[in-house]
Amino acid sequence: MIPHAAGRPLLTPVDRDAAVRAHRLRTLGLGRRSDGSFDDFDAFANRVAEVTEVPFSMVNFIDGNRQFYAGLHTPAGTHKGSDLGATAANSSRTGRYVALDRGYCPHVVARRKALVLEDVCDYPRFAGNPVVDDMGIRSYLGAPLIDRTGIALGAVCAVDTVPRPWGRAGLDTIKSLARELVRYMDRREENSLGI
Template sequence: MRYHPPASAAPLLLTPVDNEAPARMQRLRSLGLGQRPEPALDAFADRLAEVTGAPYAMVNFIDEDRQFFAGLHVPGGGHAGIEGVHRALRAGTHGAGAHGVSRYMARDHGYCPHVVVRRKALVLEDVCDFPRFAGNPVVDEIGIRSYMGAPLIDRTGTALGTVCVVDTEPRRWGRAGLETIKSMAAELTEQLQAREDGGI
């Protein structure tokens, strides 16, 4: 069934306005985050995929124009760039031969920008159940059907980005999934703070 909004309805705002983006960019630069892949964040994404049972997991930092997957897990244990993930999802190859490709994604793709602006976890067991989210480009272009993400809010109160998992099939994440993604976000936030303090 296709959703048809009433003629008088305002168009759905698919990507939220992000007034905190300039401050976030400055904070990310001061932390040295969001510019390059990091093995420790790839390892964190691997563990996130393992504990949630999701095929794809990301540590995502967001600026004014784009998203950057500084930590990335794809099926088979690889860390392909997001373009490789797109190809793998379309071709069913699960990231084969996709290593070393860009990890960037446009800000209007996906659901992490909503998590960052809302500053709250978001669980979409089937994105097609929600008109606001079903029209996102990742649904038709990549085949994403379920999403779960939580914000990384640091000690300054800045939402730096997210930890998230996605699947090409609907998933019943449930309350356990929500608690897991929130707990993993809190854990990574603590690690980033320890790194800033020189502890790691």
């Protein structure tokens, strides 16, 4: 555990790969929003929400300092990070950045394993997360996005405001969606390199 600036413990696990991940995200041109180049990630987040039947879903890249919602589905369909407590990098863009202590994707990335929380309130470590009180989050299903270099770049997740019995089917679904998105990112990199 590392201390949080507000004096309460930050229960996000220590991320030993943060520097390597941040470099890889910069190389891939991921981790920050520019000129609408992330519309495909928003479309993927919409698909995750549809498949898992949840009000919120994200494609989340984590650079070690913050989280970036490259893909976002919200109940209003606005793709606004402010619906999830995110902030904008500057006043002209929709907020897509959140602190590492908001939500559960940093756990998925640091652990490099899927995380299934049918009811976050059943786990003291996760029940105290700010998203529980701020947004009413009660259920989380996420899987890491591990690219061809073996780096966990981020996570894809489905989030609900009611407890959900995800079961094995939910776990298999989110892992399959993560693999699909990684294949897409690999093709995107190959195309940019002219491979």
